[in-house]
Amino acid sequence: MTIGFIGLGNMAKAIIGGILAKGLMGPNEIIGTAATEATRLKVSNKYGIQIRNSNEAVAKDADIIFLAVKPQYLKVVIADIMDSIDDNKIVVSIAAGKTISWLAKEFEKPVKLVRVMPNTPALVLEGCSAVCRNDLVDDNDYHFIIELLESFGKAYTVPESMMDVVVGVSGSSPAYVFLFIEAMADAAVAGGMPRKQAYEFAAQSVLGSAKMVLETGKHPGELKDMVCSPAGTTIEAVRVLEEKGFRAAVIDAVTACIDKSKSL
The missing domain is CATH 1.10.3730.10 (ProC C-terminal domain-like)
Structure with missing residues (x-):
């Protein structure tokens, strides 16, 4: 099992740090990429994870792909990786405002999708994440995603209709x-x-x-x-x-x- 991160900002680092702190995955099982080489090297040096030089490479090599970029960049990122996503991969988006139906439309094919709204106290392992999924994600896969999210705080399943409320209150x-x-x-x-x-x-x-x-x-x-x-x-x-x-x-x-x- 390999977990990939497209985007290595504060939230991605919080998730990576939590996963490693709880021993759920080893550094060699986590890969990531970012817009600049400086960011890639900084995160790799801090956490010991593997880095890739492109979004496509992360999507190709990872089983679970976290889209940890700002909402305005999602369309470009999805265009980069859509050909590398198959039926066995799970895509996890942490972008505010982008629904599962929007994500599905951008991929232009059936994809296992999980939507997460975390918050910055994840950086000190006290985060609060709201989670929902589409029908293609089975219970075993979903429970594993929840376990990953609970490595840096609390994770709660909510109806997707509540995600905007989660943004406001959490x-x-x-x-x-x-x-x-x-x-x-x-x-x-x-x-x-x-x-x-x-x-x-x-x-x-x-x-x-x-x-x-x-x-x-x-x-x-x-x-x-x-x-x-x-x-x-x-x-x-x-x-x-x-x-x-x-x-x-x-x-x-x-x-x-x-x-x-x-x-x-």
Whole structure:
């Protein structure tokens, strides 16, 4: 079994790193290519994987091919590799906005297709990936793809109709969280805390809070109420956030992200 990557950017590197860290595949079983030789050599030197000089070579030599390029480049990449894809190969796309039906149309023939929407916390093995497939991908193949994706975080099967929503709530949301952490740290700096320490306090608080949601099973509102003592500091902060439209701003931002994904 050989896994190939067309595109060796951050997400491809996160997937490769997770696969190797979990021991699911060896470096000699992973091949990849990128637009520049510098990128190919950098990734090969870091992970020990094999490199190829063209998209066609990866598609020819790999059993599972990850299309890890930006959506606007997919059409060209598919044109490069379509003649090298046969009935036994699986193509996995991680591009936002490109549906399975769009991919199938571009290949102009029956192809085993899996669509994935990961996010950048995969770089620290805490990713969240949404996954769907077409009817040509059998259960054994699909479960193996899920296993690969779970090497760098969580992977959940969703209806393809939910993929644009996934982009809004998971794929793009790390950026919203980074903004929140930065803003909290800025306030702490304004209060006199050194910046490095402010980032550590803010980031650890977000990490711990997220873990409480996932591990306690409690509703976020219930967990929020547990922190808000009567006439205390926390409820005063919550009052200001509500007054400034914090919740509405987040909902509007996620909705705008979903709409943009649908238009890609």
